[in-house]
Amino acid sequence: xxxxxxxxxxxxxxxxQQVTLSCSPISGHRSVxxxxxxxxxxxxxxxxxxxxxxxxKGNFPGRFSGRQFSNSxxxxxxxxxxxxxxxxxxxxxxxxxxxxxxQYFGPGTRLTVx
Amino acid sequence: xxxxxxxxxxxxxxxxxNATMNCSxxxxxxxxxxxRQNSGRGLVHLILIRSNEREKHxxxxxxxLDTSKKSSSLLITASRAADTASYFCATxxxxxxxxxxxxxxGQGTTLQVKP
Numbered sequence: 001x002x003x004x005x006x007x008x009x010x011x012x013x014x015x016x017q018q019v020t021l022s023c024s025p026i027s028g029h030r031s032v033x034x035x036x037x038x039x040x041x042x043x044x045x046x047x048x049x050x051x052x053x054x055x056x057k058g059n060f061p062g063r064f065s066g067r068q069f070s071n072s073x074x075x076x077x078x079x080x081x082x083x084x085x086x087x088x089x090x091x092x093x094x095x096x097x098x099x100x101x102x103q104y105f106g107p108g109t110r111l112t113v114x
Numbered sequence: 115x116x117x118x119x120x121x122x123x124x125x126x127x128x129x130x131x132n133a134t135m136n137c138s139x140x141x142x143x144x145x146x147x148x149x150r151q152n153s154g155r156g157l158v159h160l161i162l163i164r165s166n167e168r169e170k171h172x173x174x175x176x177x178x179l180d181t182s183k184k185s186s187s188l189l190i191t192a193s194r195a196a197d198t199a200s201y202f203c204a205t206x207x208x209x210x211x212x213x214x215x216x217x218x219x220g221q222g223t224t225l226q227v228k229p
Contacts, residue, residue, distance in 0.1 A: 004156070033217070035217075035219075042219060042220070042221045042222065043202065043204075043219035043222075044219075045216050045217060045218065048216070056216045058216070090156060090157065092157075100144055100145055100164075100206065101162075102147060102159040102162050103147075103159065103217065104159065105149075105156040105157040105158070105159075106156050107155055107156040108155065108156055
């Protein structure tokens with residue numbers, strides 16, 4: 001099976017702009033979770049989607065949002081970008097609900113905000 | 115704030131030696147998982163240990179879990195240069211009415227294995 005894919009892999013944006021990142025889970029996986037990784041804060045949970053519903057949410061401002069489509073593909077959106085949003089954004093999929101299961105991570109999208 | 119704290123932050127060993135990494139956490143968990151990350155790329159799942167398990171093996175990996183001390187350790191035996199990576203523990207915390215699925219990661223241990 002193909003692994004988790006994320007597009008784009010690299011992105012440069014300017015403060016104030018918005019960005020949309022895409023994640024395609026492993027075929028058959030219905031849960032998609034998003035994480036932000038920065039040198040200062042490490043890996044932080046953003047949210048989890050399952051069957052097109054947001055099931056879990058981390059402690060991020062409302063500028064961070066996401067959605068999941070009927071084919072389980074997911075997008076996350078960050079509006080009004082700030083310099084501190086520069087990070088590696090990772091998505092992960094799991095077969096069922098993420099709880100109690102291993103998660104399969106994509107290669108990430110590296111976002112740079114200037 | 116991070117749920118898990120890992121120790122040591124960095125570890126440098128020779129090929130063939132064993133590497134031990136420790137993880138401590140703060141709240142009740144459903145399970146604890148270990149992941150590996152090579153040079154800022156995606157994470158690779160290594161092993162999952164449930165809260166009612168004490169030890170688990172997978173190839174050269176051995177994980178222990180002590181829920182009374184809220185700690186876990188990862189042992190890599192007979193290390194290889196290819197094991198050079200960052201290793202993260204992640205706790206699947208219990209929240210709300212027994213819900214899980216929110217992985218909280220530690221800061222990671224950077225392991226360098228010298229050939």
